[in-house]
Amino acid sequence: MPTERLAIIATKGTLDMAYPPLILASVAASLGVETAIFFTFYGLNIIHREKMKHLKIAPIGNPAMPMVFPQSVKNTPVIGQIAGIMESVLPGPPQIMGIIPGMTDLMTSMMKKMMKEKGVASVEELLELCKEAGVKLIPCQMTMDLFGYKYEDLIDGLEHPAGATEFFNYVLAADKPMIIFV
Amino acid sequence: MATITPDKTLDTSGLNCPLPVLKTKKALEELQPGQILEVISTDPGSKADIPAFCQRTGHELLATEERDGKYVYYIKKKG
Numbered sequence: 001m002p003t004e005r006l007a008i009i010a011t012k013g014t015l016d017m018a019y020p021p022l023i024l025a026s027v028a029a030s031l032g033v034e035t036a037i038f039f040t041f042y043g044l045n046i047i048h049r050e051k052m053k054h055l056k057i058a059p060i061g062n063p064a065m066p067m068v069f070p071q072s073v074k075n076t077p078v079i080g081q082i083a084g085i086m087e088s089v090l091p092g093p094p095q096i097m098g099i100i101p102g103m104t105d106l107m108t109s110m111m112k113k114m115m116k117e118k119g120v121a122s123v124e125e126l127l128e129l130c131k132e133a134g135v136k137l138i139p140c141q142m143t144m145d146l147f148g149y150k151y152e153d154l155i156d157g158l159e160h161p162a163g164a165t166e167f168f169n170y171v172l173a174a175d176k177p178m179i180i181f182v
Numbered sequence: 183m184a185t186i187t188p189d190k191t192l193d194t195s196g197l198n199c200p201l202p203v204l205k206t207k208k209a210l211e212e213l214q215p216g217q218i219l220e221v222i223s224t225d226p227g228s229k230a231d232i233p234a235f236c237q238r239t240g241h242e243l244l245a246t247e248e249r250d251g252k253y254v255y256y257i258k259k260k261g
Contacts, residue, residue, distance in 0.1 A: 030207040119198040
């Protein structure tokens, strides 16, 4: 059988952008595709022991963010009604609100709550599932140096840090290589 | 349709993509070839994803049904 290799390049360190690489990788691996994620630039935060716990989603500069409140908030009297009105009037939190201190944390906790209620796995869970499915998690050596991250600062179960050349060598060694940039 | 007696049941109710597929894969690993896994899901995405998973991995999707608003799949592990 021809070998199939999927490599995903994760470059973003926000909560929402941590999901696509982890979901795609875990599923691809469970379908029998040899899969790796190359974590570079802010993507490194997804596999950073401390920083992974504080991934955030920012309303500012994110006009696509919908004004959605978790179902539990909507079910609360008064607050739920206000939330309902806000959702029907505004397509999303006004951009100017993003500069209010605490807004990013509020949006992040709302998003996490919503994900939990909808049965969406957490980043930690998805990383575990990726490891179980045999996904290779590769930190980028150059970005580690740039940000001053040590290998011990990153979570367990990673491959050794690699550079672009080794990464391409790995992917292109397959009969059917595929690369996704996130 | 003859009723299918599963060897194991996996309830993924409340879980969303990609968890039903990942848990299905894990559950199948614990079965012997030819045994049947029943998967229950509330994720509408599973209607497309479970058949795609079976097609790709070679496990046989024996039947699909909707029961009490949930999706139920019977998968026979490939021999």
